[in-house]
Amino acid sequence: MPRFALLIDYDGTPFSGWQRQAGQPSVQAAVEAAIRRLEPEAPGIAAAGRTDAGVHATGQVAHCDLAKDWDPFRLSEALNHHLRPQPVAVLRAARVAEDFHARFSATERRYLFRLVARRAPVTHDRGLVWQVQNALDLTAMRAGAAHLTGHHDFTTFRSSMCQSASPVKTLDEIGIESLPVPGGVEYRFRLRARSFLHNQVRSIVGTLERVGAGAWAPEDVRRALEARDRAACGPVCPPQGLYLTGVAYPADPFA
Template sequence: MMRFRLTLEYDGRGLMGWQRQAHGPSVQEAVEQALFAISGEATTVHSAGRTDAGVHASAMVAHVDLNRPFTPFRLMEALNARLRQAGARIAVLEAEEARADFHARFSCIGRAYEYRIVCRRAPLTFEAGLAWRVPRPLDIEAMAEGASHLVGRHDFTSFRSVHCQAASPVKTLDLLEVEAIGDRVVIRARARSFLHHQVRSMVGALVHTGLGRAPPAMVRAILEARDRQLLPGNAPPDGLWFTGALYPQ
């Protein structure tokens, strides 16, 4: 048996997220079906993260075990051919042999997300579903100040979904930065792991601040209250991208 590490890119529009679901198509289901078609083996593909419905990835790491011998290049090419035939907006960017003790989820020591916002009144055309359109300019300095209150080790109860299954709301946020590029705003977040909806909840609070509806200190007040009812709202999934997973060398 060989273990392969895969790096995947996918467009989350129309998908129920990474994890296989009974009520709609998912990334995991599409990749497992493609693997069955080329190998004849019923496999389980494990990922570094479990993105929600409508969320995208530019570099999701996954692994799979196969009995049938493949070279990494042949596996990548065969998977991409099957995914393309199925009409899936999923691509395998890289395939490589992995050690037997490598696990895409449990070996991961860091995960990175990026949230993309376009500030304009006109509706999005090419980027519809791939970014969040905010019809007014955002105060980047206020958003950056608000973000600074969230970096570090905190109880993120106010920024977790009521459906979150994590054992503890305490997480260490290594990075939360805000950058303006023309009419676009990019928010980057990095941590060992995140709570369910944590990134979207943080972005929702930062945009609320960026629109001038509350001072940056409001973000700290929400954090310290440990009360999700104070959150002004979640950002939509459209602009959220999983951009990388970090592993020990």
């Protein structure tokens, strides 16, 4: 069967997450339903990241096996037709090798977290950012983040429900920038690693927000990491500011 990679963009607000769940709306189920409008016997699909409820994506990758050797452009157009009006879109489709796997072939995943600090409620970005009321100390957050890059035991920063075999991961980069928005400031956290633990990004951003607010010192982040204790973590931030923005492979399937 021909295998296709799909580059997928979605607003996670109305979904229980990426992964198919009985009785709950999911992004996976929406895409599979669209595929089965084209090929009723098509098998299930696999994705690079199982985003949680309320988490968004601008660069999710999934793969599917189809009976027909579709033209990739026509496949993406047909899937988008059947996905409407749900907030899910196939940006690109590409024919890939039979051994390509959206999850297991990935060499890097990239996430963005958007945090807006302003007194007035957000309007246009409601449901797409985490809002706090007061501006944060960017320099302090960057100093705290520096303790987390590299190869570490991230037990403190993973969910108690995480199913990963090991808490040890290599976090290649945490970049934090700020930009003005009407009435306030937006902080953008960009994280890059081969793979992440469950709730790792939200745990890190929630902790760094405490540093930016002055409740934690940057050095407290190092102490929390070294504690290897979930109780030492700062608050886990809400999901609506989190985006899966990209997945890398040895060869870009969409090049």
